[in-house]
Amino acid sequence: MNAIRSGVYPYREIERMIGRARLNELIRRGHAEQLRRGWYRIGEARGDDVAAVRRGGVVSCLSALERHGVWVPADDRLHVRGNSWAVQHLRGPFCRQFGRPVPEAGAVDDLPTALRHAARCLDAEGFVVVCDSVLNLRLMHVEELEYLFRDAPKSVRLLIDECDPNAESGPESMARRRLRAHRVPVRTQVTIDEVGRVDLLIGDFLIIEIDGWEIHGDRPHFQSDRTRDATAFDLGYHTLRFTYDDIVFRWRATLEKILRAVRNGTHMRPAQRAQH
Ligand SMILES: [Zn+2]
Structure with a gap:
């Protein structure tokens, strides 16, 4: 059987x-x-699958993306897309996508369907963060993303141009995007001789590292970060380290620290700093 x-x-x-x-x-x-x-x-x-189907839909949007391993902004809600009957007759809430609804296939939406729904649930930053993660995990190519959103509003399609497959975490994507909005010249995942790859580099000499909470208590990692910072300092670099909370919950204070460092010319070549 x-x-x-x-x-x-x-x-x-x-x-x-x-x-x-x-x-x-x-x-x-x-x-x-x-x-x-x-x-x-x-x-x-799984309780989420049962709840979504009972509500007249399937698990989609951010909840489905999370199940596919994509980094999503913290959100406690179960994101459900309803079938056409449920959308007309039940209260939801249901997530929607740009364009016509597609039939349900399983209890959890596939990645493209979930992503199309997330585009309407997320703000611009959230959408870029999620797409960065999809690209970084190599779940899709940027051309596939462009095709997926070919019929979405131009504002959504323009956000795809901002995506960066190098971004290794959500907070890193957020910091990059927010700093660029302040016209801070920032590059992602730059490799520096003797130091290695850094999360963000402002100008030529200011390193921004964003530490994931998952490495807390990891002694070798903690040590190697400090050794790296010291090597970088010897070479004329400055390193600012921030945590998930610094980016997500304390952004104003974090931004102020970075802008102050830039005003002081920390991002410039040491010889230029004196004249700054
Ligand atoms: Zn949603």
């Missing part, structure tokens, strides 16, 4: 995998239940 893994499935898929009789048997034994017309839970399914 064909097997089926625990999860939430549309009926047509269950029928293809195990057939109607086997589904009825699972329901009788309490191992499966109907969530809504045409959709069933088999075994222990």
